[in-house]
Amino acid sequence: MAEIVSLAEAVERAIHDGDAVAMEGFTHLIPFAAGHEVIRQRRRDLTLIRMTPDLVYDQLIGAGCARKLIFSWGGNPGVGSLHRFRDAVENSWPVPLEIEEHSHAGMANRYVAGASGVPFAVLRGYNGTGLETLDGGPTIKPITCPFTGETLTAVSALRPDVAVIHAQRADRSGNVQLWGITGVQKEAVLASARSVVTVEEIVDELDPRPGAVVLPGWTVTFVARAPGGAHPSYALGYTVRDNDYYVAWDAIARVRDTFIRWLDDQLYAGRS
Amino acid sequence: MTYTADEMMTVSAARALRDGMTCFVGIGLPSSAANLARATHAPSLVLIYESGTIGAKPDRLPLSIGDGMLAETADAVVSVPEIFNYWLQPGRIDVGFLGAAQIDKFGNINTTVIGGDYRHPKVRLPGAGGAPEIAASCREVIVVVRQNHRSFVERVDFVTSVGYGSGRGDRERLGLTGAGPKKIITDLGVLEPDPETLEFTLTGLYPGVSASAAKERTGWDLAIAPDPEIIAAPTPAELDALRRFQGTRARSHQ
Numbered sequence: 001m002a003e004i005v006s007l008a009e010a011v012e013r014a015i016h017d018g019d020a021v022a023m024e025g026f027t028h029l030i031p032f033a034a035g036h037e038v039i040r041q042r043r044r045d046l047t048l049i050r051m052t053p054d055l056v057y058d059q060l061i062g063a064g065c066a067r068k069l070i071f072s073w074g075g076n077p078g079v080g081s082l083h084r085f086r087d088a089v090e091n092s093w094p095v096p097l098e099i100e101e102h103s104h105a106g107m108a109n110r111y112v113a114g115a116s117g118v119p120f121a122v123l124r125g126y127n128g129t130g131l132e133t134l135d136g137g138p139t140i141k142p143i144t145c146p147f148t149g150e151t152l153t154a155v156s157a158l159r160p161d162v163a164v165i166h167a168q169r170a171d172r173s174g175n176v177q178l179w180g181i182t183g184v185q186k187e188a189v190l191a192s193a194r195s196v197v198t199v200e201e202i203v204d205e206l207d208p209r210p211g212a213v214v215l216p217g218w219t220v221t222f223v224a225r226a227p228g229g230a231h232p233s234y235a236l237g238y239t240v241r242d243n244d245y246y247v248a249w250d251a252i253a254r255v256r257d258t259f260i261r262w263l264d265d266q267l268y269a270g271r272s
Numbered sequence: 273m274t275y276t277a278d279e280m281m282t283v284s285a286a287r288a289l290r291d292g293m294t295c296f297v298g299i300g301l302p303s304s305a306a307n308l309a310r311a312t313h314a315p316s317l318v319l320i321y322e323s324g325t326i327g328a329k330p331d332r333l334p335l336s337i338g339d340g341m342l343a344e345t346a347d348a349v350v351s352v353p354e355i356f357n358y359w360l361q362p363g364r365i366d367v368g369f370l371g372a373a374q375i376d377k378f379g380n381i382n383t384t385v386i387g388g389d390y391r392h393p394k395v396r397l398p399g400a401g402g403a404p405e406i407a408a409s410c411r412e413v414i415v416v417v418r419q420n421h422r423s424f425v426e427r428v429d430f431v432t433s434v435g436y437g438s439g440r441g442d443r444e445r446l447g448l449t450g451a452g453p454k455k456i457i458t459d460l461g462v463l464e465p466d467p468e469t470l471e472f473t474l475t476g477l478y479p480g481v482s483a484s485a486a487k488e489r490t491g492w493d494l495a496i497a498p499d500p501e502i503i504a505a506p507t508p509a510e511l512d513a514l515r516r517f518q519g520t521r522a523r524s525h526q
Contacts, residue, residue, distance in 0.1 A: 052401075072401060073399050073400065089393070090392075103404040105361070105405040112353050181349060184353060
């Protein structure tokens, strides 16, 4: 059964140096507050997994938390580049960043395989692309269908140490409910050994919502209340995208000095 | 009415969509074009965003594919694995709209890296996103991209999404089920694949643009159709609808 704890305690207990951590939320319900807590607690050598690494991963990468990134699209949605991600890949700053990249379909299926307890997933795709042959394709291999003889693509399962997501609500038993664009969060939680779920609010009873995903409390490790924890991204029914933040991030992240100042002022201030 | 090259390109892309089609839409210019089509000649166009919203009916331009309005106005909202596995992969979707950082004469697209080698690129781009499977599985693909020497290249630095590979027969050999890119719509005009060679050929020009200007802004020896169509300028109704949408985007920035 999920333990309801503070966000600081959840990160402290669930995420350790060197872990593979999947913070998911497909442009909606992005777990910014949890990501910022990981930066404050100065985790290092993480393998960060996320289909759409956007601002929160730019911040984690720039802060030096990551050794490796597994992803399918890295950008500032609707704005442009992720400058800290690019600086890490192009110039190894602040530390070298190993990358493992897929398409969205590949990443989604890798989570499905992880959640399903099988070592790989099969899809049509990748044929003829450069992705297929990267590094000899340790996570992408051709496979022959045993029934039809067709050649398809196998992608290896993702089994993160920790999944981190943001949801609208949980009840006092730690059952989690999220709705709207539900992305790949359910698969990420079920594929991972542990999970941290931040929520807008903790309520007595989860009345049904159309199209909601419910994660029973026994599938979740820690629940932490973090109102506004998806800011500046959307949390349907609670907050809308703070577009000024996304636009302003472009200028902050473009230069190392302004980024370091942001990190000191916004995240490290008041912490040892 | 005067108009910009980007407005002409967006209107041209919108006109390529027929009413009742299902369309896989990305954010940015494709989203503007698809919403413009729905507001003008194609009210029954089905907009599908990769965030899992099927049949979204936004009344302003979404800022990202996570915009709650897309979910609230959709016929169905499905998970990300489902949108790719059940909806895109089996070939249910008529048309996919793609952008490109680089594109070659067979419509192969790069959105991954430019220059250097893969591990040490000169420019690291966002990567694949949903594009490889959109390019593989939509019944047809339309690419929208500004035309210049950086984008229109002899050979892409990385094949993120496959067009016609190295020519006729490659899509079949690779098992790609969709027909591939049918149009490249640029800020100068429209390119379509040659029926024999599948090499992209200039078949349409916007008013006031010359074929030689298009040739000059292409990094390969661009083939030009014998008598390229002169594409009609945006109508006042098209421009009004487009600017109304752009205005809503500007407002939702506040």
